[in-house]
Amino acid sequence: MALLARNICRVFNQAPLKSSARSIHVGATRFAETDVEPDQKLKCTLIPGDGVGPELVVSVQNVFKAANVPVEFEPYFLSEVNPTLSAPLEQVSNSIARNKVCLKGILATPDHSHTGELQTLNMKLRKELDLYSNVVHVKSLPGIKSRHQNVDCVIIREQTEGEYSALEHESVPGVVECLKIVTAKKSQRIAKFAFDYAVKNGRKKVTCVHKANIMKLGDGLFLRSCSEIAKLYPRIQFETMIVDNCTMQMVSNPHQFDVMVTPNLYGNIVDNLASGLVGGAGVVAGASYSPECVVFEPGARHTYSEAVGKNVANPTAMILCSVKLLNHLNLRRHAEQIRDALNRVLNDGKHLTKDLGGQTSTTEFTHAVINNLR
Amino acid sequence: MAGRCILKCVQPKNIIPQIYIRCASTAGLSGFEIQHKTPTIKKVMPIPKAHYGGRHTVTLLPGAGIGPELMSYVKEIFRYAGVPVDFEEIHIDPNSDTNDDLDYAITSIRRNGVALKGNIETRSKDVGVISRNVALRNELDLYVNALHCVSYPGVTNSRQKNIDLVIIRQNTEGEYAMLEHESVPGVVESMKVITRSNSERLARYAFEYARRHGRKKVTTIHKANIMKLSDGLFLETSRKVAKEYPEIALSDMIIDNTCMQLVSNPHQFDVMLTTNLYGSIVSNVVCGLLGGAGLLAGKNYGDHYTVFEPATRNTGASIAGKNIANPIAMLNAAVDMLRHLGHKSHAALIQNAINKTVNAGIITKDLGGASTSRDVIDNILKCIKQAQN
Numbered sequence: 001m002a003l004l005a006r007n008i009c010r011v012f013n014q015a016p017l018k019s020s021a022r023s024i025h026v027g028a029t030r031f032a033e034t035d036v037e038p039d040q041k042l043k044c045t046l047i048p049g050d051g052v053g054p055e056l057v058v059s060v061q062n063v064f065k066a067a068n069v070p071v072e073f074e075p076y077f078l079s080e081v082n083p084t085l086s087a088p089l090e091q092v093s094n095s096i097a098r099n100k101v102c103l104k105g106i107l108a109t110p111d112h113s114h115t116g117e118l119q120t121l122n123m124k125l126r127k128e129l130d131l132y133s134n135v136v137h138v139k140s141l142p143g144i145k146s147r148h149q150n151v152d153c154v155i156i157r158e159q160t161e162g163e164y165s166a167l168e169h170e171s172v173p174g175v176v177e178c179l180k181i182v183t184a185k186k187s188q189r190i191a192k193f194a195f196d197y198a199v200k201n202g203r204k205k206v207t208c209v210h211k212a213n214i215m216k217l218g219d220g221l222f223l224r225s226c227s228e229i230a231k232l233y234p235r236i237q238f239e240t241m242i243v244d245n246c247t248m249q250m251v252s253n254p255h256q257f258d259v260m261v262t263p264n265l266y267g268n269i270v271d272n273l274a275s276g277l278v279g280g281a282g283v284v285a286g287a288s289y290s291p292e293c294v295v296f297e298p299g300a301r302h303t304y305s306e307a308v309g310k311n312v313a314n315p316t317a318m319i320l321c322s323v324k325l326l327n328h329l330n331l332r333r334h335a336e337q338i339r340d341a342l343n344r345v346l347n348d349g350k351h352l353t354k355d356l357g358g359q360t361s362t363t364e365f366t367h368a369v370i371n372n373l374r
Numbered sequence: 375m376a377g378r379c380i381l382k383c384v385q386p387k388n389i390i391p392q393i394y395i396r397c398a399s400t401a402g403l404s405g406f407e408i409q410h411k412t413p414t415i416k417k418v419m420p421i422p423k424a425h426y427g428g429r430h431t432v433t434l435l436p437g438a439g440i441g442p443e444l445m446s447y448v449k450e451i452f453r454y455a456g457v458p459v460d461f462e463e464i465h466i467d468p469n470s471d472t473n474d475d476l477d478y479a480i481t482s483i484r485r486n487g488v489a490l491k492g493n494i495e496t497r498s499k500d501v502g503v504i505s506r507n508v509a510l511r512n513e514l515d516l517y518v519n520a521l522h523c524v525s526y527p528g529v530t531n532s533r534q535k536n537i538d539l540v541i542i543r544q545n546t547e548g549e550y551a552m553l554e555h556e557s558v559p560g561v562v563e564s565m566k567v568i569t570r571s572n573s574e575r576l577a578r579y580a581f582e583y584a585r586r587h588g589r590k591k592v593t594t595i596h597k598a599n600i601m602k603l604s605d606g607l608f609l610e611t612s613r614k615v616a617k618e619y620p621e622i623a624l625s626d627m628i629i630d631n632t633c634m635q636l637v638s639n640p641h642q643f644d645v646m647l648t649t650n651l652y653g654s655i656v657s658n659v660v661c662g663l664l665g666g667a668g669l670l671a672g673k674n675y676g677d678h679y680t681v682f683e684p685a686t687r688n689t690g691a692s693i694a695g696k697n698i699a700n701p702i703a704m705l706n707a708a709v710d711m712l713r714h715l716g717h718k719s720h721a722a723l724i725q726n727a728i729n730k731t732v733n734a735g736i737i738t739k740d741l742g743g744a745s746t747s748r749d750v751i752d753n754i755l756k757c758i759k760q761a762q763n
Binding site: 133192195196200229235287289290291330 | 421422424425426427428429431453456458460462478481484485486
């Protein structure tokens with residue numbers, strides 16, 4: 001009987017699959033199309049985030065206005081620590097799905113939950129849009145003194161499963177179990193993303209960061225999926241490294257890394273570590289990708305809430321995010337213009353914010369960038 | 375050796391329709407079962423396509439002759455129109471005696487899912503080095519070649535007006551099975567392989583296409599009066615599949631008669647369903663009627679991969695670098711690709727620009743015009759700009 005029930009269930013489950021599998025590829029007729037209105041101004045969702053986010057966003061908007069960038073922002077205030085002011089998540093994710101691009105500050109995440117809800121707003125947003133891949137390009141900027149020069153590596157992190165499953169329970173009082181979920185499908189997907197990124201950007205090596213010596217099954221699956229996908233890319237070197245060793249190597253010799261692909265939590269740690277190497281949370285840009293849309297956000301996730309209203313935060317990361325956004329939207333000329341201006345300001349060294357050892361305020365820094373636009 | 379190859383093709387007794395297999399592969403059957411129940415269908419590990427943040431990555435094989443030139447035009451227009459597609463360009467050395475480059479190209483198509491290609495040249499006469507175009511199709515199991523032939527009113531030297539027909543050609547077996555041997559000195563046998571499973575999925579594609587696009591008639595092109603068994607099987611399979619599509623009429627025609635009819639009265643045809651070699655002949659005849667090699671684009675479909683290329687498979691080595699090659703075919707292929715990837719507005723934008731340019735008489739010498747390739751491209755860019763403002 002149970003068998004019968006299972007079979008019936010299986011048939012029902014297959015029904016939608018069958019209909020999708022039936023869709024064969026057929027092109028449309030050639031002359032049937034009428035004129036299509038091209039979108040005039042490109043729309044982009046904007047989430048300022050918590051902490052200094054709103055200040056940084058204003059700085060980006062000012063730079064865009066000065067550079068005459070044809071991008072229109074659709075701002076939504078989204079916040080977990082400030083739920084009364086926050087726009088509903090559904091509305092925000094619909095907007096991102098429609099515009100396909102989003103510029104986002106950092107959302108603060110409290111370390112306790114009032115409602116018993118284990119998922120954070122960030123996680124919900126990622127899940128809603130299937131933003132599975134986080135890319136942080138860690139690159140030394142000119143004119144910034146840091147521990148290492150000429151660092152250039154890319155950290156690609158799976159951010160929808162792993163330790164961030166939000167599945168925790170107290171089985172016996174005093175014993176809490178937290179589930180880490182690793183699936184072959186998502187591991188292969190992130191591995192393929194990393195290799196495709198490497199191919200597209202002309203990079204030579206992909207390093208898989210794992211801890212399969214301890215978590216033999218979970219991380220083992222991740223590692224195996226990566227090496228399976230690596231076979232499809234014979235011209236890119238594939239390497240594996242255990243996460244503890246990786247952090248040490250990162251600090252002592254970061255130049256050996258090129259593209260790194262990591263599960264969720266390790267990625268988060270390595271992201272922050274690497275950001276520290278090149279000048280801190282204020283200068284590293286990142287992006288989260290789903291198949292359909294992109295969210296550009298600073299690479300290291302700090303809200304810097306102690307500096308709210310003091311006008312001292314460094315807008316470099318946010319401006320770099322916006323440069324990436326413009327590149328993504330095929331506005332190469334504007335992107336280059338803003339990037340050049342930013343590089344000039346940093347090279348100059350006269351206008352540096354506090355975190356880089358200067359005395360300039362956020363607004364002055366922004367003005368310096370605007371003045372350097374050519 | 376040859377016998378074994380054929381055996382491998384003919385073996386399956388219980389043919390399961392392809393569509394069934396595809397859903398079975400996603401749920402239910404294990405990898406082992408799929409392998410043993412359907413040995414002729416190539417097994418593919420499902421890997422996600424290269425589609426991130428709304429941008430696609432596509433393999434670009436410029437090929438030989440005018441290929442690189444045409445690809446540079448495609449890239450220029452894509453950049454200008456802001457198309458969210460990135461190319462992974464792979465060059466295949468025509469003089470190489472090994473298949474390394476080709477293998478890499480095939481791997482690249484496997485992971486990107488879609489490719490745009492010119493014609494690849496195979497200069498090596500080494501028996502071990504097979505024709506790279508054929509190898510690509512076989513390796514990726516691209517069993518359908520679909521060619522939509524439409525007249526452009528602006529092309530002055532076309533022999534027939536208002537043609538609108540679709541050629542659907544078997545792309546992997548038949549005469550292109552590449553099984554030839556000299557059994558006795560002076561006697562060479564070449565095998566033509568027709569399998570029911572391949573014929574059936576091709577016929578199904580043709581009828582499905584006809585249904586989607588509201589076409590009324592499918593014509594099977596064959597030579598079953600001479601090759602009673604092989605072409606007979608192809609014909610019989612198409613008749614069997616036709617029963618599932620009662621609203622679409624099925625007729626059949628012998629290949630020699632088809633060629634004559636095409637030249638004298640091509641308007642009687644709607645969808646043409648052909649085996650491999652006949653398809654090659656028929657599509658070249660139709661392209662000749664419409665204005666030559668530089669106009670139409672073909673699509674190669676498998677269950678998992680798609681390759682877009684100009685319809686007639688010539689390299690055009692003699693006119694390479696002279697700025698007279700016709701870019702329209704490759705651009706049409708690129709537009710088909712955009713449509714396949716779902717970038718409908720960009721496809722329409724570029725398609726309209728192409729149509730406007732051709733119909734305004736800004737065409738290259740092979741179509742009876744006087745413009746250079748550069749002029750054609752410049753005008754297309756101009757049309758795109760006008761449409762955008």
